[in-house]
Amino acid sequence: MITGIGLDIVEMSRIHRLDTKSPRFRARVLTDYEQTEYNQLTETRKTEFLAGRFAAKEAYSKAKGTGIGRECSFQDIEIRKDTKGKPAIYFQGIETGLVSITHSKEFAAAQVLLQTI
Numbered sequence: 001m002i003t004g005i006g007l008d009i010v011e012m013s014r015i016h017r018l019d020t021k022s023p024r025f026r027a028r029v030l031t032d033y034e035q036t037e038y039n040q041l042t043e044t045r046k047t048e049f050l051a052g053r054f055a056a057k058e059a060y061s062k063a064k065g066t067g068i069g070r071e072c073s074f075q076d077i078e079i080r081k082d083t084k085g086k087p088a089i090y091f092q093g094i095e096t097g098l099v100s101i102t103h104s105k106e107f108a109a110a111q112v113l114l115q116t117i
């Protein structure tokens with residue numbers, strides 16, 4: 001049964017501005033695992049990666065119904081890819097939902113679906 005859906009879109013220019021201003025923004029949004037991935041990317045991919053994960057985490061918080069906050073922080077949510085590059089979403093270490101991420105030159109967007117078996 002589907003128990004939640006969430007969608008989010010972010011402007012690439014906003015994420016790039018926040019990311020180049022200070023390392024604090026990415027440290028707040030990305031987990032240690034995700035920061036390791038981020039550090040291996042080219043400059044353009046860094047913005048795409050960070051924007052996509054920001055959108056996915058906001059979309060997850062909407063699917064859950066809590067928004068981002070005490071119940072569900074950016075650090076509670078992690079996106080990990082399988083060997084083919086397909087992302088999966090984890091909440092506090094447990095695989096917890098389906099996620100799809102996209103980016104263009106101007107925007108990144110993500111959709112999350114929660115379901116119970």
Ligand SMILES: CC(C)(COP(=O)(O)OP(=O)(O)OC[C@H]1O[C@@H](n2cnc3c(N)ncnc32)[C@H](O)[C@@H]1OP(=O)(O)O)[C@@H](O)C(=O)NCCC(=O)NCCS
Nearest residue numbers: 007008009018025058059061062063064065066067068069
């Ligand atoms: C829910 C949240 C993710 C909304 O994100 P947003 O970027 O402000 O707004 P969006 O335009 O993406 O989404 C707004 C819509 O989310 C939906 N929404 C709001 N609260 C929600 C909730 N608890 N659950 C599900 N959906 C929710 C509403 O439908 C809202 O639109 P509406 O008011 O017209 O009905 C919010 O928790 C949030 O922004 N948290 C702060 C994130 C943060 O710390 N950012 C730091 C940037 S430096």
